[in-house]
Amino acid sequence: MSFDGHPGLRIGNFEPGIPIIQGGMGVGISLSGLASAIANQGGIGVIATAGIGYLEPDFVTDLEAANRRGLKKEIMKARSMTDGILGVNIMLALSDHLSLIKTAMDTGIDIIFLSAGLPFRLPSELKIEYIRDSGTRLVPVLSSARASRLILEKWKKIDYPPDAIVLEGPLAGGHLGFSRNQLEDKEITLENIFRETKQFANHFEQRHGIKVPLIVAGGIFSGGDICRFLDMGADGVQMATRFVATYECDADEEFKRQYLDCRVEDLKIIDSPVGLPGRAIDNQFLQQVRAGEKKPYECPWKCLKTCDVANAPYCIGKALREAKDGNFDDGFAFAGSNAYRVNSITHVRELVESLESEYNLALESSRQAVLLK
């Protein structure tokens, strides 16, 4: 597979053959099946860790142990299916994020993507030497130039500049790092967030001689989109929504069908019990919640630090697990703003090949355009 003309994404000593990272998708949407398929195509496959232990017998009695075991199994399973580059996505909002980070490192994961929180400081239990010895690379997922600048400065001070940054814009799926007002602000676009961050990252490189690769995410759908962002100076792209409708995606067929069937007007911003807005495919479950209905649940563990358990109308973990298993009476699917454009299920290989040919076409026409100027 080749994406000609791209300067090459490099995260620490990991050099994927293609500049595509598959965004982590919880609960259970990107596990070993999808992650290994992307890694086999030369990209970076990412296992989502949210709720990963839900098939373990002790998920209700000992969430932390179940998640640790579930994660270890999934990493090892993915490793048995690929020699490519594998990452995990760990949301800092998860109450057991530290245990997940350690487990992933100890199981030899290549890259950890830290999302849903601002890691201004690394947890004090994580010594820099421990991170370095593990060989694992740390990549925060951020939603603003300001956050990126602060993280660059703060991590530089502790002598561990981030190995890359994923900039996730407002068109992404799942929980979003923006308020509802920000989501309506036309000035807040991935392009603008990227340009501003790139400027600072360039200064940072000049000042310290450290290049921090910037990866863009949120709404990237075609090879043309990939070409446009790489042309702007991005080092790679992260894509999630596009990989749901693949045979290798770990979700139930019914989850994929929700993507095939949804229309643009079905993609809604919802208020998640986690306290963040999220983008999802609207359905009866969400309509009932909006109408004030409470969905009964028990919460033996507060799995998300920011969850308002006393007032939450439903358990987001449970709703997402039901959706992963294809039960949309009791759950709903997160999806990016382009989900309505997904109209068939393909193999990851075919999808990556079509992205590559679209990319090459777009590159050719942008070169022609430069020549004609």
Ligand SMILES: Cc1cc2nc3c(=O)[nH]c(=O)nc-3n(C[C@H](O)[C@H](O)[C@H](O)COP(=O)(O)O)c2cc1C
């Ligand atoms: C179904 C779904 C589940 C997601 N779950 C997570 C998650 O668990 N953690 C996370 O950091 N991001 C999550 N995301 C965000 C993606 O990783 C990704 O950055 C984003 O969706 C990229 O935009 P795109 O879907 O338009 O390609 C999820 C996205 C989707 C569509």
